[in-house]
Amino acid sequence: MNKKIILASKSPRRQELLRLMDIDFRIVLKEVDESYPEGLTPEQIAVYIATKKAEAFDEEVGDEVVLTADTIVAINGQILGKPETPAHAVEMLRTLSGSMHKVVTGVCLLHKGKYTSFYDVSEVHFRELPDAEIKDYVDRYKPMDKAGSYGIQERIGLIGIERINGSYTNVVGLPTEKLYRELIILR
Incomplete structure (x- = not known):
């Protein structure tokens, strides 16, 4: 990939995925209001926020490609963003326990x-998670920067997820296969 990429994300997971794809990038961060209008679907919300993040760069880039993304977790019509407190993280994981939820990542270039x-949308099926496992995970891994309060590549994901329908990397935070196809089109 010979395009110069600006990754507008502090997510270490997105950074690692780009490295694994052999994509060179530099990180540039901007503060962006991540609110969204009422009535949007989870897919529309993720794309709306990712686009908002890209718009912050509109006047500043030359031949570089700005890559922004937003990942949300949705269950039964409820959006689970990043937890506000450890107790909120425990509550979110209890909600996900024994259920299927959707992970939606919106990307904007x-x-x-x-x-x-x-x-991209992935369906994630969690087994029933005992309270002790949930509390231990939140205490040890501090998932405050993760939508839905978990990382698929961390303990709770490794022992709690029964199956995924869709892209694993989408659940990590970046649908790499779709991203790669879109970057090739930009040649």
Whole structure:
């Protein structure tokens, strides 16, 4: 990949996925209000926020590609963002326990004034998680920066997820296969 990429994310998981894809990038962060209008679907929310993040760079990029993303967790019509407190994280994981939820990642690429956005959806099925496992995970792993209060690559994901329908890397935070196809189109 010979494009110069600006990753507008502090997520170590997204950074690692790009490294594993052999994509060179630099990180540039901007503060962006991540609120969204009422009535949007989870897919629309993820793309809306990812696009909002890219718009913060609109005037500043030349030939580089700005890559932004937003991952949300949705269950039974409820959006689970990042937890506000450890108790909130425990509550979220209790909600996910024994259920299927959707992980939606919206991605936006800004290149030469043009916005390209897309999303991916993965269904994640958790087994019943005992309270002791949930509390131990929150205490040890501090999942305060993760939508839905968990990382699939961490203990709770490794022992609690029974199956995934869709992209694993989407659940990590970046649908790499779709991203790669879109970056090739930008040549």
